[in-house]
Amino acid sequence: MKNRTILVTGGAGFIGSHVVRLLVNKYPEYNIINLDKLTYAGNLANVADVAESGNYSFVKADITDLDAIRKIFAVYPIDTVIHLAAESHVDRSIEDPLVFVRTNLVGTATLLQAAREAWKEGFSGKLFYHVSTDEVYGSLGETGFFTEDTNYDPRSPYSSTKAGSDHLVRAWHHTYGMPVVISNCSNNYGPYQFPEKLIPLFINNIRQEKPLPVYGKGVNVRDWLYVVDHARAIDLILHEGKHGETYNIGGHNEWKNIDLIKVICRTMDEKLGRERGSSEKLITYVTDRAGHDMRYAIDASKLQKELGWTPSLQFEEGISKTVDWYLENEEWMRNVTSGAYQDYYETMYQNR
Ligand code: NAD
Ligand code: TDX
Numbered sequence: 372m373k374n375r376t377i378l379v380t381g382g383a384g385f386i387g388s389h390v391v392r393l394l395v396n397k398y399p400e401y402n403i404i405n406l407d408k409l410t411y412a413g414n415l416a417n418v419a420d421v422a423e424s425g426n427y428s429f430v431k432a433d434i435t436d437l438d439a440i441r442k443i444f445a446v447y448p449i450d451t452v453i454h455l456a457a458e459s460h461v462d463r464s465i466e467d468p469l470v471f472v473r474t475n476l477v478g479t480a481t482l483l484q485a486a487r488e489a490w491k492e493g494f495s496g497k498l499f500y501h502v503s504t505d506e507v508y509g510s511l512g513e514t515g516f517f518t519e520d521t522n523y524d525p526r527s528p529y530s531s532t533k534a535g536s537d538h539l540v541r542a543w544h545h546t547y548g549m550p551v552v553i554s555n556c557s558n559n560y561g562p563y564q565f566p567e568k569l570i571p572l573f574i575n576n577i578r579q580e581k582p583l584p585v586y587g588k589g590v591n592v593r594d595w596l597y598v599v600d601h602a603r604a605i606d607l608i609l610h611e612g613k614h615g616e617t618y619n620i621g622g623h624n625e626w627k628n629i630d631l632i633k634v635i636c637r638t639m640d641e642k643l644g645r646e647r648g649s650s651e652k653l654i655t656y657v658t659d660r661a662g663h664d665m666r667y668a669i670d671a672s673k674l675q676k677e678l679g680w681t682p683s684l685q686f687e688e689g690i691s692k693t694v695d696w697y698l699e700n701e702e703w704m705r706n707v708t709s710g711a712y713q714d715y716y717e718t719m720y721q722n723r
Pocket of ligand 1: 380381382383384385386387406407408409410411412413414432433434435454455456457458459460474478502503504505533555556557558559560565
């Protein structure tokens with residue numbers, strides 16, 4: 372079996388932790404290095420179950436720090452980068468865009484540059500895999516899907532910096548010949564997601580019987596995928612994806628926010644043994660997100676046809692598993708919602 376040394380950036384975050392877990396457990400012959408700055412979104416508890424594995428190591432570093440990244444490439448014989456580290460929350464990008472420019476653009480360019488320097492003897496056996504989002508394609512009307520050929524039309528500071536990072540990766544491919552692959556995925560949900568994102572935020576608020584802040588009229592549409600299915604797709608593309616190509620990942624699972632929220636409410640009522648309808652009473656319509664994209668929907672047929680990927684989990688099962696996980700991991704939630712989270716919550720939601 373082939374040995375690989377894979378640098379996963381952002382491996383202490385939500386999706387990164389699932390990617391690290393899958394790779395460490397499935398490929399004992401690979402060395403997996405998890406590089407993370409441990410921002411508010413990074414949490415080593417997310418990978419605690421693999422921390423003692425012999426093929427896993429953790430390095431605390433900032434992807435915008437070229438010297439630090441060069442040193443990591445000098446210490447480890449890295450042949451593959453899977454780049455997930457990013458500032459990832461749209462609402463935060465509206466409040467504080469410059470940190471998104473720095474991490475998502477400067478950070479990606481820094482990693483590309485350090486990899487190029489380290490791989491100066493030749494790119495054979497090397498790969499830079501960039502993990503991106505469907506939000507780079509902009510916002511859809513009531514019909515249509517994002518394909519790999521859809522023009523980029525990002526609208527938020529978050530999505531525009533992710534779009535720019537995709538362009539940087541393609542530039543290193545076309546200009547320097549670096550072997551790259553990019554995947555653009557729809558909204559993820561599942562265990563270990565930071566409770567600034569819709570699903571864990573609402574699960575946590577329902578548990579505490581706090582208001583559920585629905586932006587605008589709740590009619591925006593998102594296409595939801597269970598995070599483990601995203602990690603499975605990344606594993607497949609890592610091994611079988613064609614270099615220089617882009618793959619869209621999504622579960623053909625569109626939900627209007629308000630309908631999704633009602634599913635969460637019903638699931639929580641059932642699991643908590645509360646009277647049916649009690650969680651829905653917490654729904655509170657609040658001022659809309661600035662520039663709120665109306666609809667995302669991914670056409671993942673290229674990935675399905677070319678590499679044979681399909682999501683493994685039906686949505687109802689995924690939501691049920693997700694709710695169970697958050698209810699069983701109250702301590703995790705308590706830890707990530709103490710301190711700075713309270714300030715974030717007040718700034719974002721008070722008087723909204
Ligand atoms: P997340 O916010 O949960 O995790 C991001 C991780 O990156 C954290 O561990 C954080 O500490 C780390 N990080 C941030 N800045 C860093 C820096 N300067 N240096 C090193 N590490 C840093 O994000 P997520 O939801 O897991 O998303 C991971 C990736 O997947 C992102 O690139 C995101 O754009 C992309 N993506 C996310 C979704 C989604 O629904 N969450 C969908 C499609 C694509
Ligand atoms: O309190 C809320 N109320 C609300 O109505 C929050 C946090 C969100 N929403 C709405 C906004 C969106 O229409 O719910 C929808 C989902 O919101 P988020 O969970 O913030 O996700 P979104 O903005 O769609 O972006 C996500 O998917 C693509 C991730 O955060 C990105 O990292 C990913 O690239």
